[in-house]
Amino acid sequence: MKLHPVANLLVQRIALGLLLLLAVSVLIFAGTQLLPGDVAQAILGQSATPQALANLREQLGLNDPAHVRYFRWLGGVLQGDLGKALSNGQDIASAMGGRLWNTMFLAFWAAVISVPLAIMLGLIAVRYQGRWPDKVISAVTLSTISLPEFVVGYIAMFLLAVKYRVFTSVSMVYDGMSFGDRIHAIALPVLVLVLVVLAHMMRMTRAAILNVMQSAYVETAELKGLRPFTIIARHAFPNAIAPIVNVVMLNLAYLVVGVVVVEVVFVYPGMGQFLVDHVAKRDIPVVQACGLVFAAVYIGLNMLADVISILSNPRLRHPK
Amino acid sequence: MTGPLLSVQNLRIEATSYPPGEPPRNVVLVEGVSFDLQKGRVLGLIGESGAGKSTIGLSAMAYGRGGVRLTGGRIMLNGRDIRTASAAGLRTLRGHEVTYVAQSAAAAFNPAKKLMEQVVEASLSHRLMTRVEAETRAVDLFRQLGLPNPETIGSRYPHQVSGGQLQRVMTAMALCPKPDLVVFDEPTTALDVTTQIDVLAAIKRAIRETGVAALYITHDLAVVAQVADDIMVLRHGKTVEYGTTDQIINAPVQDYTRALVSVRSKDHPEKPATGTPVLTVDGVTARYPGLALDVLKNVTVSLEAGHTLAVVGESGSGKSTLARAITGLLPPLKGRMTFAGRQLSNGVAGRTKDDLRELQMIYQMADVAMNPRQTVATIIGRPLEFYFGLKGAARDKRVAELLDAIEMGKGFADRYPAELSGGQKQRVCIARALAAKPKLIICDEVTSALDPLVAEGILKLLLDLQAREGVAYLFITHDLATVRAIADSIAVMYRGQVVRYGPKTDVLEPPFDDYTDLLLSSVPEMRLGWLEETLAHRKMESAGN
Structure with missing residues (x-):
């Protein structure tokens, strides 16, 4: 059977994404190999005897050539085995699982609030282009993106946790916590993340729609006597989806990959903290695993953006 | 009501121009244009580009493209002055009392929406009919305009139909809310000559059968002669000549109109063959x-x-x-x-x-x-x-x-x-x-x-x-x-x-092969009744349909 051209494109796009991920895994592996120092030495410390070091190297398979080790590592990854942490011998996959889930939870709520809000603000900015609502929206969102995240974080903490005591300043979460408590605990980091990603998405929505507003079909809609906001939302927005989705996905990726600072500020037990801790301990396998997960999230979201862009194009969905 | 449907008196339209390297300045696009349009009549607006014909056409909807401003005169539609109407007042007349057919239907349709959705949109947003009524009317109009598969063509996207068909769908879109007046802005200019004749005939028939009044804008005098009752010749935003179609075509008074009427009759003698x-x-x-x-x-x-x-x-x-x-x-x-x-x-x-x-x-x-x-x-x-x-x-x-x-x-x-x-x-x-x-x-x-x-x-x-x-x-x-x-x-x-x-x-x-015959006979001629005569004698359908 012949595939629909869109299905063809999607298969191509997904295959490309997987290939990219494979290439990234090579880079991550190669990068960690280039780092100075010897893993066995790092584990056993300066006082280890040469014999003990040799034994450990043998045991960890460090004497094998690099490509053999790479494929052994990749084989493990494909089976969900990310290896063991050097610092404490724990299984990385299970140690990271909880952390990843926490980060996803935070990113999810930040996204649920920021994406619709950014798009709505973008639509409103277009509706009142050049008038005060547009200027206020741009001024506020651009100010919050211009401040470093930790400054926004500490200001929010000072106002909402210290002064008015609405939320807690430390976002501790633990197993067995109720859903409501969990939401309450992450309120401040979510707020900071929303403020950080809002401007970029809002500005792109505004620019992409303004670009489309010059089209003849927008004039047609105006000459039908439609309300300005109806024209923007119904006629302009559907034709501006592709560029908007691309920026939305970049920001979603940032919510997962770039939250290190916010997690540290609010002492939130997510991937960012996990990564920072293990970098400090020079725990290469954990850093590798984190890098791979971040790369997968990044590539996956960008792939999703492409898929949505393809699906939002009626010429591709409905060929002649 | 006994007065004209549309009465334009002493219209003045201005815009700001931004010439490169010079300060912005005000330019007058249209000045002192007046006309009356009775119910069910068709007025042709003709002139070169820059003559202000589209600008005048859009002024019947009190619309100015870009920075265009309607700065003087009166535009009375159904007895009220629309030049000074509020934005909300204009919304009730646009898409209801007056509708618009653009030159490039391919650009004027939203590429992301199905045709039917766009055709019935104005009727629904003005609460003129229910969705079922509007869609039934749209299908009737598709049939009347000679579109293939009138029942199902509405479920297609704009890129899935040909240029000539899209122009007919646009005409159906304009007629769907039962307007009093349709502004046709060069509706056949972007089409092939063999397609143009069919679309022109479809538009003419639809105008006659629905009894709607129309402003028909074009640069092609031979085209407008086929559909208009009256013609206004414009140049540099001013009226050159205004009269019945018969008078403008057969007895033009002004030199400029005469030049327009005669421009098509140039012939160049063929050079003898040289063999190299x-x-x-x-x-x-x-x-x-x-x-x-x-x-x-x-x-x-x-x-x-x-x-x-x-x-x-x-x-x-x-x-x-x-x-x-x-x-x-x-x-x-x-x-x-x-x-x-x-x-x-x-x-x-x-x-x-x-x-x-x-x-x-x-x-x-x-x-x-x-x-x-x-x-x-x-x-x-x-x-x-x-x-x-x-x-x-x-x-x-x-x-x-x-x-x-x-x-x-x-x-x-x-x-x-x-x-x-x-x-x-x-x-x-x-x-x-x-x-x-x-x-x-x-x-x-x-x-x-x-x-x-x-x-x-x-x-x-x-x-x-x-x-x-x-x-x-x-x-x-x-x-x-x-x-x-x-x-x-x-x-x-x-x-x-x-x-x-x-x-x-x-x-x-002659004798011609079928295609050359179709091509030659499709070229509009500057005389009344050409369209009907030609359609009665055709042997072959155009490929654009």
Whole structure:
């Protein structure tokens, strides 16, 4: 059977994404190999005897050539085995699982609030282009993106946790916590993340729609006597989806990959903290695993953006 | 109500212009225009581009494009002044009392929405009918306008139907909310001549059957003569002449109107054959990479030195592809070409500098064929440097000569393309082609984007240059009036094939093959009743439908 051209494109796009991920895994592996120092030495410390070091190297398979080790590592990854942490011998996959889930939870709520809000603000900015609502929206969102995240974080903490005591300043979460408590605990980091990603998405929505507003079909809609906001939302927005989705996905990726600072500020037990801790301990396998997960999230979201862009194009969905 | 449906009194329309390098200034687009339109009547607004006809048409909806402002006069629609109405008041009349049909339906439809959704939108948003009623009416209108599959065409997207069909759907969209007035803004200008006639007939029938009044805007007097009851001739935003269609066509009073009426009757006597071909194209077959379709099928034509071969056909017939094959931009799959007595390499990479120099090209869109950041002198001077190594004073002297040759003068040397009119831009492109001292210039629809009187001037210039320089033209066009005015021989193309080829007088003499007959009979003639007569005698449907 012949595939629909869109299905063809999607298969191509997904295959490309997987290939990219494979290439990234090579880079991550190669990068960690280039780092100075010897893993066995790092584990056993300066006082280890040469014999003990040799034994450990043998045991960890460090004497094998690099490509053999790479494929052994990749084989493990494909089976969900990310290896063991050097610092404490724990299984990385299970140690990271909880952390990843926490980060996803935070990113999810930040996204649920920021994406619709950014798009709505973008639509409103277009509706009142050049008038005060547009200027206020741009001024506020651009100010919050211009401040470093930790400054926004500490200001929010000072106002909402210290002064008015609405939320807690430390976002501790633990197993067995109720859903409501969990939401309450992450309120401040979510707020900071929303403020950080809002401007970029809002500005792109505004620019992409303004670009489309010059089209003849927008004039047609105006000459039908439609309300300005109806024209923007119904006629302009559907034709501006592709560029908007691309920026939305970049920001979603940032919510997962770039939250290190916010997690540290609010002492939130997510991937960012996990990564920072293990970098400090020079725990290469954990850093590798984190890098791979971040790369997968990044590539996956960008792939999703492409898929949505393809699906939002009626010429591709409905060929002649 | 007894008064006119639309009464425009002493209309004045202004806009702000931003000329390059100068402070913004106010320009008056329309001044002192007055007319009355009764229910069910059709008024044609005609003029060249810049005459203000679209601007006046849109003023019937109190709409100004871009920074256009309606600054004076009265526009009374159904007894109330809409020029001073509020934004909310305007929304109730737009899409309900007055609707609009744009020139390019392809751009005027939202590509992301199904046709039916867009056709019924105004009726629903003004709460004129329920969705079921509106869709039923839309299907009736589709049928009335002669669209194929009227029941299902609404579920298609704009890119899935042809240009001629889209223009009919747009007409249905305008008629769906049962308006009192429809503004048709050049509705058939972008269509092929063979498609235009059908769309024109469909629009005329729909106007008659629904009893709607219309403002019909076009630059083509022969077209408007078929549909309008009255005609207003406009120039530079002012009324030149206003009368019944019969009077304007058969007894024009003003010189300008007379020039418009006579512009189509130019004829150019055919030059005698000399027997020395500058270009031969022998059995050329070509297709675009990745497509399993021959866009040129076994094309054989030849062109004598100093002569003009006109290639005519509708869009998609392969005219421009033939030009691409000859220039080497699309190397043919089969066939061979000779140029100036030499074998011509199929691809552009295999050609000598002389091949490239002696074969020049001029395009339809003069403004995009020039670098907007270069002056006229740089644009014309570039081929002088490239082919002849001219520099400094020698180059400037030659540029001045070329500017004289195109009747513009060296005062234009330091201007930028944005500071030129459409006709002047095309002249600069001609000068650039001429600078290379070519033996053949391929002219691809070079007059199609120009107003009739300006186009006439360009054709005259091309003929003068041919007489002086002995250059041959391969003249691609869809316009048969242009062919009559310039060609020595004609090749009629249809679906990638040459269906008729020979000296002009032979090609244009009966007996015709079916396609040439269709093409020739579809060209609007400037007399009343032409449309009905022609449709009654047709043998073949146009491919565009």
